Amino acid sequence: MLLNAEDFRCQARRALPRFVFDYIDGAADDGACRQRNQADFAALTLLPRVLRDTSQIDTTVTVFGSPWSVPFGVAPTGLNGLIRPGGDALLAAAAARAGIPFALSTASNMPLEAVRAAAPEGLQWMQLYVMHREMAERIVQRARRAGYQALVLTVDVPVSGNRELDLRNGFRMPFKPTPQIAWEALTHPRWSLRMARSGTPDFANLTVAGEDAGSASLQAALMARAMDRSLVWETLGWLRKSWPGPLLLKGLLHPEDARLAVEHGIDGLIVSNHGGRQLDAAPSAIHALPAVVASVQGRIPVFMDSGVRRGSDIAKAIALGAKAVFLGRPLLYGLAAQGAAGIDAVMKQFSDELVRTMILLGASRIADLSAA
């Protein structure tokens, strides 16, 4: 029986070739930050109230004018097509069914227009990595035309985190199976068959004038996470010109950076350490959240991700000032274990756990959690 995120993780380990599972599950250096993310959630408590009317539970929140049925969304993750062909479309459609937003990664294997078409009624946000500004501008224009509602600039990948599992496995883009990867793939005939039918899982959203979107050098550069490190607060205004909608920064932890973000006209923040995949010495996101919330003083919504594994973790993040959270690996485990049904099941698990937590806390609305 798959009852919780850890159950789905174990099932995903069985369902995937090792190099794919390692890529998803892996973290930077020694995995200390990834562990901290969960340990710090576990160390927090919520103080329940009793004899309050919880006969009706309302989990909805409104974000940038749009209602979410529950206060969580799908975090942007690259290479979802490596888990299942069309992984991004499956995640986007599941999010639309659940009434929550899906964030598409710049490092996705499906063209952003195709993902939008897979769930045209859903909320979709576009995550941006800036390798070249001109390439970034093209992605932003396309996202705007395709109807993405918000743009999320990820700022915690100035360079790749040290992912030793990926290095040892020889996992590279353009996708080129090493003997080990070929062996792992072949011992998972179902996975290999699916991939054989769908073709190589290239990054599909890299467009540069004069260079083929699928060029080997662009593929390799994105996999090496070779970002434009000259992009700074002073040059952020450049993005504003091509994106009139909500613009969020993802991956900051410092309260002073939160203040700078507000000063520079940013519309929302995602407090995150990238699931422990970047700076292994970083504090947990839930630990960093309160100072960021204090610094922002309610001027813009603050979201968080990294380490959310239970509905009670969502309640804890909201109690500490988050508007909502994003889920990364748990949904990927669901996708790996059972495809679309697995994503639905993981989303339902988090919703059910949140509702139970709210009843136990005597909170009938999300706003009531702020006091827990």
Ligand SMILES: Cc1cc2nc3c(=O)[nH]c(=O)nc-3n(C[C@H](O)[C@H](O)[C@H](O)COP(=O)(O)O)c2cc1C
């Ligand atoms: C396999 C994988 C790929 C990811 N790719 C991206 C990405 O392309 N862009 C991005 O902003 N964050 C990326 N992230 C980070 C997630 O958006 C999110 O911050 C993180 O997964 C949250 O932690 P959690 O997995 O503990 O929930 C990735 C995370 C994983 C696990």
Ligand SMILES: O=C(O)C(=O)c1ccccc1
């Ligand atoms: O692995 C990641 O966390 C990530 O952000 C990423 C970046 C570029 C390509 C693939 C994944």
